[in-house]
Amino acid sequence: MPYHWRMRRLETRWYIDAYEKKHDMNLALMELAKIDFNIVQASHQEELKYVSSWWKEACLSNQLPFVRDGIVENYFWNVGIIYEPQFGYTRRFMTIISALIITIDDIYDIYGTLEELELFTAMVDNWNVNGLDELPEYMRLCFLVLYNEINGIGCDILKHKNINVIPFLKKSWTDLCKAYLVEAKWYKRGYKPSLEEYMQNAWISTSVPAMLIHFYCVFSDQISIQILESLSEHRQNVVRCSATVLRLANDLATSPDELARGDVLKSVQCYMHETGASEEEARGHVQQMISDTWNEMNYEAKIALLPRGFVEATVNLARMSQCIYQHGDGHGRPDKAKTVERVMSLFVSPVPLG
Numbered sequence: 001m002p003y004h005w006r007m008r009r010l011e012t013r014w015y016i017d018a019y020e021k022k023h024d025m026n027l028a029l030m031e032l033a034k035i036d037f038n039i040v041q042a043s044h045q046e047e048l049k050y051v052s053s054w055w056k057e058a059c060l061s062n063q064l065p066f067v068r069d070g071i072v073e074n075y076f077w078n079v080g081i082i083y084e085p086q087f088g089y090t091r092r093f094m095t096i097i098s099a100l101i102i103t104i105d106d107i108y109d110i111y112g113t114l115e116e117l118e119l120f121t122a123m124v125d126n127w128n129v130n131g132l133d134e135l136p137e138y139m140r141l142c143f144l145v146l147y148n149e150i151n152g153i154g155c156d157i158l159k160h161k162n163i164n165v166i167p168f169l170k171k172s173w174t175d176l177c178k179a180y181l182v183e184a185k186w187y188k189r190g191y192k193p194s195l196e197e198y199m200q201n202a203w204i205s206t207s208v209p210a211m212l213i214h215f216y217c218v219f220s221d222q223i224s225i226q227i228l229e230s231l232s233e234h235r236q237n238v239v240r241c242s243a244t245v246l247r248l249a250n251d252l253a254t255s256p257d258e259l260a261r262g263d264v265l266k267s268v269q270c271y272m273h274e275t276g277a278s279e280e281e282a283r284g285h286v287q288q289m290i291s292d293t294w295n296e297m298n299y300e301a302k303i304a305l306l307p308r309g310f311v312e313a314t315v316n317l318a319r320m321s322q323c324i325y326q327h328g329d330g331h332g333r334p335d336k337a338k339t340v341e342r343v344m345s346l347f348v349s350p351v352p353l354g
Contacts, residue, residue, distance in 0.1 A: 007323040009083045013345050034351040043085040051095040060103050063141050067106045073331050074098035080320030081313050090218050097214050101207045108180035117184050121177040127170045165217045168232045172210040179205035187264040195270040208243035238304045241297035242314045246321035248290045253325035
């Protein structure tokens with residue numbers, strides 16, 4: 001995999017071992033790198049304890065046993081997006097957002113009937129707990145946790161940054177649920193979209209636009225209404241490119257398992273159905289789409305009128321998707337796709353000193 005596509009923190013861990021084997025390595029620099037890595041790892045361990053405690057107290061995995069129970073994988077994603085120790089608050093919050101996204105995604109993909117999903121989508125759109133009794137019991141807790149977490153962070157941002165972001169955050173969840181609902185309708189009605197039609201919806205259903213508007217609100221010291229509006233209206237091409245890479249990388253790794261459990265056709269199958277191509281040819285086409293999207297994203301990252309830290313995080317999200325899905329479904333089946341090994345190297349095993 002090209003260096004530019006790789007997760008930065010994993011490359012750091014790998015390079016420490018590689019550099020130590022060089023005959024002309026700088027001993028003082030080597031020692032500094034090891035100590036630095038271990039100090040940052042200790043910070044990550046504390047954050048992982050926090051989000052694990054939140055997940056346990058939220059009780060979502062207990063009440064919704066069909067949902068993927070992967071808070072460590074969610075945290076791993078967010079270390080890939082931004083790993084520096086000073087951004088611990090951002091990582092903790094974004095891990096909670098990731099866990100809520102996965103929970104709601106599984107409700108739409110696996111469990112909910114079409115009627116229930118339409119009710120939940122309307123509930124998110126209305127953003128009002130007064131209609132909670134209209135939801136099936138298993139959806140009530142999920143909506144309440146979502147509602148409380150988003151309103152809570154919105155209040156914090158209003159207090160410290162003097163801007164009300166809740167309408168923008170709420171819209172991002174509405175857009176995401178509507179995209180999930182489109183896919184649920186396609187599946188339940190046996191509809192086979194063209195690749196273009198699939199991608200127009202799928203880059204929203206990746207949750208990348210929703211994740212990044214939350215990231216912008218928490219990460220940025222000064223929030224611009226103009227940038228918020230452009231993110232909310234999906235006008236930032238660098239975000240679309242990041243979402244496209246994630247969607248296509250995910251499809252290459254997970255589509256057989258997802259189709260088997262009951263899910264809409266993915267990009268590979270859409271291309272096969274549309275063109276009559278073989279699976280091998282379709283996978284090659286999707287891989288080329290990833291390469292082309294990276295070229296576009298490199299250009300968009302240069303010209304985007306956005307904070308540079310936000311742009312870097314957006315590109316890092318694409319890098320993280322390449323990492324998670326490099327050897328299969330690294331989120332849904334972490335033991336089969338090197339995720340466990342990578343998590344151990346970043347969060348559990350310190351670099352040996354001396």
